[in-house]
Amino acid sequence: MKNDTALDLLAEYRELAALCDTLTAAQWRAPSAFYDWTPWDEIAHLCYFDETALQAVREPERFVSEAAALNARISGGAEFSAIQRETFGQLDGPALLALWRERHEALAHELSLLAPTARLPWYGPLMSARSFASARLMETWAHGQDVWDVMRRRRPPTARLKHIAHLGFTTFGWTFANRRQPVPEIVPHVALRAPDGSIWEWGDAGSPHRVSGTAEDFCLLVTQRRHVHDTSLEYTDGPVSDWLHMAQCFAGPPAEGPKPGVRQLAYAG
Template sequence: MKELCADLLAEYQALAELAATMSPAQWDKKTQFYGWTPWDEIAHLCFFDETGLLAATDAAAFADNTRELQQELDKGTEISAITRKRFGHLDGAQLLALWQERFNALVTALATMDPKARLPWYGPMMSARSFATARMMETWAHGQDVYDCLGVRRPATDRLKHIAHIGATTFGWTFVNRKLPVPEVKPYIALRAPGGDTWTWNEASDRDYVRGSAEDFCLVVTQRRNVRDTQLEYAGDVASAWLPIAQCFAGPPAHGPAPGVRAIHY
């Protein structure tokens, strides 16, 4: 758990270091993620790191907070409006400082937990290990929006393995979430890691597969790139049906960018 949390902290810190370089104008610049600004992206992470800290330390307080959040969502309030109401009095630098305080506290709490300990969350309870991995995935995904907005190429690291694993293991979820039949055959996934290794999932196949860089795969399953704007190679009906709708995060069915919309090449 400590190694996983060290990777989680490194992911947080990498985005925080980028955010620390932003000017006031950059904090308010629109990203390609639903028109959110970098301020919105960091506020979103800060909000759920706050509630994540409650989940890890005070289940009763988390339950109360969840009821309040659900009441707002039931009214049709967008999550970005909820976070702006919560943190709108803070400028970018102040928000960054608060977020750093929150994510450091969350990582500290998670690092002392049994990896199999169960935490309440929005939906089914999660193991501490799965929870930490999910926080890393969300931080990396929203971080991509900020990097893209600023036109900065983010160095790929082997921390991507955590995110790729979520992407591979939520194959069935993508179909269930859309009320589609889950294919009986899972595509073989073979990804080139930034460090040079090859990461694989599922049974090897020359007919049903996804191959390419781990970074491209993670960009697709987090819906930050359309698969046609990556160099992923894939074959078979299952992979062809899955990749355009792949969704490794919870929530109702979401749609990634159309081809060409986020075809960013640095």
């Protein structure tokens, strides 16, 4: 059985690459609301970690060694944005995009050949190939949102959101634990309206602790691209409200999402 999630990952890559094909020189350098990263920074970030992901697939022992060195640099105060510029700074936007295309096409292909349960190293515990592909899809979608925001364009939602929503739900407890807070002893019910109008559900359908709304809003929230107040999500007070005000579906130390209103952009079309 092959890793079909890699096909969705490839589609996500190609959609963002096609958008970047339309960027002007000025847009490549325009700051986004994500720490003032430009589209160049966003693609450099994806390219860097798609390169390391390829290494994790092809040379896992070397990856583990170099991942430890990267973690040491970050712990010592280095910033991802500076490392990316150090690595790719000689490339302009179109050249960087061409390199990223080469890397992500290769990664998606190699992941597609693996069994979904194959184990791969990453920056933390080993991951299944399916989860690995889902995590790369989530990061591509999240950083892609920053590019869409720079262009002030609304991205059409797709069924690929289900991978991100699943990560959002499964990181409920981790969001608290990562902040050294007690994990609520509940299983929330999450019911999201998919782009095709169907309902995706997770958790205990009988739970009094609930969140509902569009899958797009939920994914924007858990990737910290929108504040909960800037979505149409409906949710119960207590543990679910606490969760949604700090939800984080990506690995790493606790991150602070945008303040209310900061990323409610006017779309050009």
